Amino acid sequence: MSTIVHQHDLLQLFMLHRKELVGYANSIVGERHTAEDVVQDAYFRVIGVESRKQNNVPLEEPVGYLYQIIRNLCLDSLRKKTRENAYMQDEDFSLSSHGLEQVSPEQHAGARQELSVLHVALNELPERTRLAFELHRFSGLKLADIASQLNVSLGTAHAMVASALDHCKASLKKQTEYEI
Template structure:
């Protein structure tokens, strides 16, 4: 019970700072408040058998991790929507140009191969590729978003493109 009271006092004393911290990461105060509330729930539901040496630092770590998880999920959702709209646009273009059913089936198959190839990529490589090729981020912006060097961003994107080419069975520009 004393641990719960200490947590409540810690939360009450630092909630505003935690929301400000999360808001800087997310760029949205409303989402930041949701993340801080979720952090409180996670902190309060943890196994209390192990004492935390720095409870405030631990709280900040939970908030940071939740913010990063939230941003990743948001990017994945945007990427899925973008891929779907792009795929639907390709298929609509195929239909509109009076292409044969065989060509449409071939285009669908190629789209499926590329989509599967993207899904096979390691998370960081996939995210770098999607940010650059689908969202239009520059290499520098990809590097900043992922917390990596610009050179590594180039390398990850090149690896993703090579992987997609191989899986799609093409050697031309992807």
């Protein structure tokens, strides 16, 4: 049974097994770049756990612990991707379904009007809610990063993004009802 006491030892162990860890994560998520992200997140989680320990109890079976964390992060990533795909199918925001080369002048004008409505809707939001939404949707930040940046809880960051999305949907719906 191997044990790890210091972060330096953990880094060496991590570097020694990195290729296998990425391969394992890739076998679960099916995307190399996502697997790389998951493995990096796993390393930082283990470092965080080790640095928060009150007593210097060594980490037993560190490689197995890394694999367990990577598996959990991969499953979280797959759940998130499934939710996002379901949302995108429900909302039909896919440009590929419309074919960019076949956009009529009417469709182009309609899209510009929707963009204008969304711009107004975003400006109606409270500053921090708008910022959370923009960071999530336009900058691609994770909710945890947004929560940290705005100094709010993860649940609050999620609620802010969801609230902004609901407001944008309602504004678009109101605009379409007005046209009919």
